[in-house]
Amino acid sequence: MTTLVGIEFSKDGKQFGYLGIPHSTHRSAYGLTTIPVIYLRNGRGPRAMISAGVHGDEYEGQIALRNLTIELSAQDISGSLILLPMANAPAVEAALPST
Numbered sequence: 001m002t003t004l005v006g007i008e009f010s011k012d013g014k015q016f017g018y019l020g021i022p023h024s025t026h027r028s029a030y031g032l033t034t035i036p037v038i039y040l041r042n043g044r045g046p047r048a049m050i051s052a053g054v055h056g057d058e059y060e061g062q063i064a065l066r067n068l069t070i071e072l073s074a075q076d077i078s079g080s081l082i083l084l085p086m087a088n089a090p091a092v093e094a095a096l097p098s099t
Contacts, residue, residue: 038083045079056091
């Protein structure tokens, strides 16, 4: 079961959390991959999601979302924005393309 930790979708402001995604390997059936999530909300309105890091060796999107996370505040938007800078955390950590 995938879990979301540290994010309350009804709360305004900038929040940091992670998705916990279960996975198994040949060594263990009880692994957990964590993916960082940044959530910005300013009232009701449209919701958008931007992801990067699907392929671990493509850095431009990861850098852009890092910069956006630093520079953007909830007051800069109307509605909510979900940022996933490392959508494929194992590939990003290995700096390798998805297979």
